[in-house]
Amino acid sequence: MNGKNEPHRAGVAKLMTTIRTTCAICGDVELTPIELTLELTAMSGTGTYVFACPECGDQQRRPANHRVVSILLATGVAYDVRDERGPITESEIADFATDLDRADWAEQLG
Secondary structure (H helix, E strand, C coil), X not given: CCCEEXXXXXXXXXXXXXXXXXXXXXXXXXXXXXXXXEEEECCCCCEEEEEECCCCCCEEEEEEXXXXXXXXXXXXXXXXXXXXXXXXXXXXXXXXXXXXXXXXXXXXXX
């Protein structure tokens, strides 16, 4: 699943939120929500946030735990959901087919 969320911009009249993070080259930098993108990992509640340093322009990637994800989403940072599980393998399909052949497969759903 790969979805995009354009942040709600109706509240732009509110004070502009400043997000402080660290550039590997320049140190502490301040960004606005539109200067970051959040890449969420499907089903985990965590991810990575990406930004270009406003000082040097270097592209930065930082891990985002549950707390950071919550804060970034609350400030209106745009996000993209990444599903990195990969395609279903032939082995997984064979296991699924075998499980369906069992008489009690419906009870196993719960």
